[in-house]
Amino acid sequence: MWQPTASLEAIHARARLYATIRQFFAERKVLEVDTPVLSTAAVSDPHLDPLPSRYEGPGAAEGTALFLQTSPEYAMKRLLAAGSGPIYQLAKAFRNGESGRRHNPEFCMLEWYRPGFDTVMLMDEVETLVAAVLKRDDFVRISYRDLFRQRFEIDPHRASVAALRSLAVQHLGVTFDDDDPDTWRQLLLAEVIEPCLQQPTFVYDFPASQAALAKVYEDAQGEAVAARFELFVNGIELANGYDELVDGDEQARRFAADAEQRRRLGKAVNPSDPHLVAALRAGMPACAGVALGVDRLLMLALELDHIDQVLAFPIARA
Amino acid sequence: MASYSTNEFKNGLKVMIDGDPCSMVDVEFVKPGKGQAFTRVKVRNLKSGRIWERTFKSGESLEKADVMDQDMEYVYTDGEFWHFMLTDGSFEQYAADEKAVGDAKQWLKEQNVCTVTLYNNVPLAVAAPNFVELEVVETDPGLKGDTAQGGSKPATLSTGAVVRVPLFINQGEVLKIDTRTGEYVSRA
Numbered sequence: 001m002w003q004p005t006a007s008l009e010a011i012h013a014r015a016r017l018y019a020t021i022r023q024f025f026a027e028r029k030v031l032e033v034d035t036p037v038l039s040t041a042a043v044s045d046p047h048l049d050p051l052p053s054r055y056e057g058p059g060a061a062e063g064t065a066l067f068l069q070t071s072p073e074y075a076m077k078r079l080l081a082a083g084s085g086p087i088y089q090l091a092k093a094f095r096n097g098e099s100g101r102r103h104n105p106e107f108c109m110l111e112w113y114r115p116g117f118d119t120v121m122l123m124d125e126v127e128t129l130v131a132a133v134l135k136r137d138d139f140v141r142i143s144y145r146d147l148f149r150q151r152f153e154i155d156p157h158r159a160s161v162a163a164l165r166s167l168a169v170q171h172l173g174v175t176f177d178d179d180d181p182d183t184w185r186q187l188l189l190a191e192v193i194e195p196c197l198q199q200p201t202f203v204y205d206f207p208a209s210q211a212a213l214a215k216v217y218e219d220a221q222g223e224a225v226a227a228r229f230e231l232f233v234n235g236i237e238l239a240n241g242y243d244e245l246v247d248g249d250e251q252a253r254r255f256a257a258d259a260e261q262r263r264r265l266g267k268a269v270n271p272s273d274p275h276l277v278a279a280l281r282a283g284m285p286a287c288a289g290v291a292l293g294v295d296r297l298l299m300l301a302l303e304l305d306h307i308d309q310v311l312a313f314p315i316a317r318a
Numbered sequence: 319m320a321s322y323s324t325n326e327f328k329n330g331l332k333v334m335i336d337g338d339p340c341s342m343v344d345v346e347f348v349k350p351g352k353g354q355a356f357t358r359v360k361v362r363n364l365k366s367g368r369i370w371e372r373t374f375k376s377g378e379s380l381e382k383a384d385v386m387d388q389d390m391e392y393v394y395t396d397g398e399f400w401h402f403m404l405t406d407g408s409f410e411q412y413a414a415d416e417k418a419v420g421d422a423k424q425w426l427k428e429q430n431v432c433t434v435t436l437y438n439n440v441p442l443a444v445a446a447p448n449f450v451e452l453e454v455v456e457t458d459p460g461l462k463g464d465t466a467q468g469g470s471k472p473a474t475l476s477t478g479a480v481v482r483v484p485l486f487i488n489q490g491e492v493l494k495i496d497t498r499t500g501e502y503v504s505r506a
Contacts, residue, residue: 047354100349190353
């Protein structure tokens, strides 16, 4: 069990991929930054669980609770508000409870922010990078609504919980119940639609209820949607991007709403980040940002189907 | 009754689903980056043998199935039941019906040790040993000299099973058979 689970070939390929990424951003004058992995605040997202840690020592005689980041988003936005300009980071991110063929609780995330970009411009840039790494040129783009219309002939924004659930029963044999339409939308997307997205596919305009930290706007059909996109390749979720929320007050409201939902779900409500709200209130430039799973990109590049095959030491050998 | 939650799901776990004992043959963790976690499980119904998939929400749990694999020696059949005896020295016997014996029937030789799956203490399935040695009771005469070239013929074994064997095999010979594939391996 002391040996790595990744082949030496995969370990070399990772080093080459990091070099490619750094060169890609150097050419575009995007600054590499490094922010702390530990924070006194935790992610607010109802479905992300942080790994707790603890510091004791000078400045904290009684000890202080810290959380490992689930992504470098909050800290990078504070840099943007401080006037950093375009930035990127290759960061370790940590998510409790996530382990499987495509998940390891500790993983590598590439996250970048582009002041002045909208989601279309950022999708173009993601496409350029991923196309170069995977040598693919068959990218397509489709709205969340059209994706569900094509597969199920329903409008995902307006379909009832009962209609969504009956599709899940029909396709996936589920027996549980849930009154949150997003549970069913996420399940149908992840398990029925996603495996069919073999061609690199950007899905955009998510339901407003899944906005997370994206702006919400009204689309051509008058539906409030999130300015958010995701990229899928070979049936794998690879990247998630936003036209970033820059309104500090709205950010504070979303933190409160997330905390309320976590309470309803019976999950721990962790301290939210006052620094992020303060930074947004001080003024963050309009920008688009995206996070991309580097381990999954490497899996795709090497045509491997288990994340352990690209990690030196996955959680079971950590 | 003991139960297992999604975090305990793994291959080989025996659980009750829709009132039947099932064995998990594949477990996959599914989670959209910003969404809920699910567990997709492929299960085999131990009664019907049917394999199907079902998705569970993280935190759901399933009741443990009272299913146990035991080593037992095959003793005899009365035509309706196949009788097995525990190898632990207790001489305790169990009778398996035709459905439980299934495909293993054609490989059962007295005194061979099989794996018998008990559900609520009743045989549910029987797995023959991976390899058995059985005598040829009927086949066309062997072709002298043809020991390496291809070509095969059917041979009926002492248990009634019919397997493809090389042309050089004769009636009365004892052969080693792989019961998982039903294929001839070698002369015993």
